[in-house]
Amino acid sequence: MVVSVAAILKVAHPPLALAFTGTWVVYTIDRLRDIERDRNAWPLRSRFVALHRTKLIGLTAVAASAALVLGLRQGLATTVLCGAVLGLGLLHRRLKGHPGVESAYVTIAWLAVAVGLPSLAAPLSAEARSLLPWIAVVLAGSLGANALASSLCDAQETAPPLPPWLGAAGLAVVVSAAVAWTGPPALRPLLAVALAQAGALLFFRRNERYALGVLDGSLLLGAAVAYVSAR
Secondary structure, X not given: OHHHHHHHHOOOOOOHHHHHHHHHHHHHHHHHHOHHHXXXXXXXXXXXXXXXXXXXXXXXHHHHHHHHHHHHHHOHHHXXXXXXXXXXXXXXXXXXXXXXXXXXXXXXXXXXXXXXHHHHHOOOOHHHHHHHHHHHHHHHHHHHHHHHHHHHHHOOOOOOOHHHHHHHHHHHHHHHHHHHHHOOHHHHHHHHHHHHHHHHHHOOOOOHHHHHHHHHHHHHHHHHHHHHHHO
């Protein structure tokens, strides 16, 4: 997603390494800290984490060191932004559980990375700066829908009613697609992200393989198409 947004903003060197290492740190720490609670909802992932715990800790230490260096090289604003996202990530264990609340702060964190990091990577033209609010709205719908659907899988023990929450996720994707289509022409590539996420929601299954493979995979597919279209 970072490179897709960077392509739209015409940022020549997107901070992909920083986004990757930072994301690795946040998600792996959460997986390591919450493995017991994850066992029922995410048995395959929990088994993998338990089996490779020592290696994951080592790789996370390396990733954290790399992210710190990369963030400092990008400047104070980027370092502060990454610190804020890390703070949200460390609070995730205590905050998660309610689909609406969880999807809201996860979406904010993703937007900070996907939109914030490219926008701080290099000076933007006036046209690019004018696109930032539009990009944030489009991605908020798609990323919010993804986070909401994922949280429904995460909360399968308490089994909140699916129709209202899936309806909210679907509405978010529709809004995302509508803004991408009707907004400035530079937004058109992001339509692929919304459509890919909509396709994943059509076949929603409350299980781990769907969440990690289809739901998250659709974001990757949509972002890849958006990147190719924006270049």
